[in-house]
Amino acid sequence: MTALYELHKLRVVLAPGRNAPAALEDVSLRIDAGERVALVGANGSGKSTLLRVLHGLIAPTSGSAQRRQGLQQAMLFQTPVLLRMSVQNNLALALWLHGSGWKSARELALQALAQSELDEVATRSGRQLSVGQTQRVALARALALGPEALLLDEPTASLDPHSKRLVEGVVQAYGGTTVFASHNLGQVKRLATRVIYLEQGHLLADLPVADFFDPTRLQADSAAAAHFLKGESI
Ligand SMILES: Nc1ncnc2c1ncn2[C@@H]1O[C@H](COP(=O)(O)OP(=O)(O)OP(=O)(O)O)[C@@H](O)[C@H]1O
Ligand SMILES: [Mg+2]
Known part of the structure; x- marks a missing residue:
């Protein structure tokens, strides 16, 4: 496998039981070396779950999730612990x-x-440390390991504007593959090469960043993602 990550018809149910909704449903994608992939979508859409699957912390309920053998990766969690x-x-x-x-x-x-x-x-x-300081230290800790791939769950969610720019600079300077969840669409524009839009566990758009932010192209590819983006920009 030359891809770093490859998911095929992935389904993840986090709390199995009668009528338990899937956190991820029928998600297929591959991520190659050098890509900077943003995961966007509303709260509960499955971004953190997808990152945890990529990191190997959650196994698929069905379908498959593969990682390139020997891949050196590090993850920054949404609420990191020191x-x-x-x-x-x-x-x-x-x-x-x-x-x-x-x-x-x-x-x-x-x-x-x-x-x-x-x-x-x-x-x-x-x-x-404060929440923001903890987040920045946890990112420094992940980077110190020199990973080939970095998985970031809302890396700047609690940061002040100066720290946000600093962290974005650090992520930009990092040359490896990056997959990051973000609610900050300006940041997605600045950092991503590709954008994946999730809604209730479904992957509804997977586009190069320029196409994702082109309203005509996005509308043609995924009306749901276009609707989400319109809501965000009001
Ligand atoms: N530990 C858990 N047990 C059961 N269900 C869970 C658990 N963690 C998350 N879920 C559910 O899985 C779905 C996806 O959650 P996830 O945390 O991946 O969303 P998210 O896109 O990261 O949201 P946010 O933007 O709030 O961080 C949601 O419906 C959520 O309620
Ligand atoms: Mg999350």
Whole structure:
């Protein structure tokens, strides 16, 4: 398989039971190296579930989800958690778990924090940061691992405008494949090469970014996605 990710007729039911609705239904897609894919859609449309499937945290109820063998990937969760230790050691621990020696892990951790302009929180406890700071540190931790693919669940949802720009810059500078969920359509325009629109677990549009934001083309491809976009831009 040359694709990084390949989903075929994927169905995911998170809470099996009578009449349980599927969180994802009949989703097929492939993602190749170098793509920056935005996942958009209303709350509950299945964006986080799709990211978790790509990361291997949720198995398909039916259909298939394949990842290229040996793919190095890292995920930033919608509500990331840091451990009760210094921010520097939070990053160092992740690096150590990936095989670095402790001393070099500590040094690499500091470098990674500096690259994300987070040096000033290096000695703070990971549990005593604001939501936005936690999100930025968790992204720095994911990037420090040097992944080929980065999965980001609303990476700037809690950030102030300055931090938002900073994080967007960090994501742009990262050269690998990126799949990110976002409610920020300006950000989708700035960062994505391709946009996937989800509605109630169904994939209703999958287009190059220019086509997604071209009202005529979007309307022709997916009236539902065009309707969503109109609502968003009011
Ligand atoms: N742990 C769970 N157990 C059962 N159902 C769940 C669970 N987590 C999510 N769901 C359901 O799965 C569907 C998809 O949820 P998901 O979190 O993927 O949506 P989302 O697009 O990420 O939403 P948001 O924009 O609010 O982050 C929703 O109907 C949701 O209620
Ligand atoms: Mg979500």
